[in-house]
Amino acid sequence: MKQHEHLQGKRGQEFLRLIQDVPREKIIGVSIDVHKYYHLVLIHDGYGRVLMPSFSVDIFQTGFAQLCKVIDQVVAQADAEVLLIGMEPTGHYYENLARHLLDRYPHVRLVNSYAVKHNRNQKMLRAQKDDEIDLAAIGDLLLRNESFPFQPLAGDYLRLQHWVRFRKARVKNRTALRNQVIGHLDRIFPGLVRPKKEAQGDHPPLFGSFWDTDVAQQLIRLCPDPRVLAQMSVRELIDRYHARGWRMGPVNARRIIDFALKILWPDPEVVEARIPLLQIDLTLLDALDAAIARAEEPIADHLSKTRGHHLARIKGLGPVHAAGYVAGLGNPELYQHAGQVFKRSGLVSGRNDSGIRQRQGAGQRITKVGDPHLRDALVQLTHSLVLWQPYFGDYKAKLKKRGKHSGVATVATARKVNGVLFALMRDQSEFRPTDTQGKLIPPRHSTRKETATDMDSSKT
Numbered sequence: 163m164k165q166h167e168h169l170q171g172k173r174g175q176e177f178l179r180l181i182q183d184v185p186r187e188k189i190i191g192v193s194i195d196v197h198k199y200y201h202l203v204l205i206h207d208g209y210g211r212v213l214m215p216s217f218s219v220d221i222f223q224t225g226f227a228q229l230c231k232v233i234d235q236v237v238a239q240a241d242a243e244v245l246l247i248g249m250e251p252t253g254h255y256y257e258n259l260a261r262h263l264l265d266r267y268p269h270v271r272l273v274n275s276y277a278v279k280h281n282r283n284q285k286m287l288r289a290q291k292d293d294e295i296d297l298a299a300i301g302d303l304l305l306r307n308e309s310f311p312f313q314p315l316a317g318d319y320l321r322l323q324h325w326v327r328f329r330k331a332r333v334k335n336r337t338a339l340r341n342q343v344i345g346h347l348d349r350i351f352p353g354l355v356r357p358k359k360e361a362q363g364d365h366p367p368l369f370g371s372f373w374d375t376d377v378a379q380q381l382i383r384l385c386p387d388p389r390v391l392a393q394m395s396v397r398e399l400i401d402r403y404h405a406r407g408w409r410m411g412p413v414n415a416r417r418i419i420d421f422a423l424k425i426l427w428p429d430p431e432v433v434e435a436r437i438p439l440l441q442i443d444l445t446l447l448d449a450l451d452a453a454i455a456r457a458e459e460p461i462a463d464h465l466s467k468t469r470g471h472h473l474a475r476i477k478g479l480g481p482v483h484a485a486g487y488v489a490g491l492g493n494p495e496l497y498q499h500a501g502q503v504f505k506r507s508g509l510v511s512g513r514n515d516s517g518i519r520q521r522q523g524a525g526q527r528i529t530k531v532g533d534p535h536l537r538d539a540l541v542q543l544t545h546s547l548v549l550w551q552p553y554f555g556d557y558k559a560k561l562k563k564r565g566k567h568s569g570v571a572t573v574a575t576a577r578k579v580n581g582v583l584f585a586l587m588r589d590q591s592e593f594r595p596t597d598t599q600g601k602l603i604p605p606r607h608s609t610r611k612e613t614a615t616d617m618d619s620s621k622t
Contacts, residue, residue: 193301194249204297248304271309322464326489329457391422477605478550490536500584508532553595
């Protein structure tokens with residue numbers, strides 16, 4: 163176990179160097195509760211004594227000027243030596259204010275919203291929700307160093323982050339829209355979208371994987387009505403596909419028509435009412451597919467200009483996973499070691515063990531402290547690397563064999579993955595894992611086609 167000179171480790175040591183030998187009355191804390199159209203501010207000293215009761219400022223230049231004027235006045239009156247400014251990273255609303263404050267004051271810090279919530283609970287204020295209570299909780303955490311410096315991204319890291327989050331949001335939209343399309347098809351063409359495990363008797367699914375099959379995508383655009391399909395000849399269906407420039411052979415055409423004949427046809431009025439809605443959603447789906455594909459070009463371009471450019475060459479990652487990780491952590495030069503990145507992700511399995519009750523995390527959820535974007539990216543690339551890279555897959559398998567709960571094993575593997583990837587970025591080296599005898603461990607091979615869709619965390 164590593165020994166530290168401070169209970170909070172290196173983070174605590176750095177904070178101690180900042181405030182050591184500084185009288186507490188000369189430490190000024192500024193707590194800011196960020197809102198969309200205004201911000202609430204409370205100023206206090208190192209003892210927690212309120213120096214300026216809570217007041218609000220708007221989000222315009224006038225509000226920022228007023229905030230700085232009050233801060234400067236309090237600092238001058240107290241002859242302060244250390245000024246700490248803390249706020250919750252609330253959505254994206256805090257970013258503009260935090261950037262302007264950092265241009266003027268050196269110690270702008272972010273206090274995790276989850277920590278604020280639990281600090282309120284520790285203060286026995288669970289049933290209350292008041293902005294001033296939040297300000298007090300932020301200030302308390304700020305003085306206890308339960309915060310981290312605001313380090314804004316710039317250049318390609320900034321642009322990469324925006325494109326990655328844009329793509330992630332569009333993938334989420336696409337998943338929701340695909341589910342909506344399935345809802346249409348359940349009414350128009352019941353049984354068309356059906357997983358293999360739901361197959362019964364003489365009615366196997368027509369398509370093994372609906373959203374990964376071009377023929378299925380084309381069919382619901384060409385002729386989603388089973389009643390019409392059942393009346394077609396094989397030649398007619400083939401000709402309709404070929405007229406759109408799509409491939410279709412007699413075997414598949416016969417399978418589709420035979421399947422349409424087995425369907426318990428819905429009421430014609432229901433089909434007539436639903437098909438226009440299906441067509442609108444399919445048009446939206448095409449637009450989302452185009453937007454996702456469009457985003458992947460600048461993502462690859464900006465990734466190539468960061469220190470994580472070579473991560474995309476690792477089997478099991480590719481540009482999408484690599485970009486998600488790099489966009490989540492930003493410039494690795496801002497961190498001293500990989501542990502800081504992992505802690506920022508908040509990827510810590512829940513534990514509630516005591517005495518002889520040692521469940522090793524079984525039944526406990528991942529804690530929610532940390533950056534959700536970084537955490538999600540790290541989890542997804544870990545799942546992929548476990549499949550493709552024996553170096554990580556065997557490690558997780560050994561943990562599970564020792565009795566570790568699956569969630570705990572995933573978190574431990576993610577920690578190992580993070581350490582390796584961070585070192586590769588820091589040292590600008592390639593991933594060449596070796597076994598205990600020093601032999602290179604090759605990646606696994608698969609006949610499955612790797613696509614960006616395979617790498618998306620959202621599943622229908």
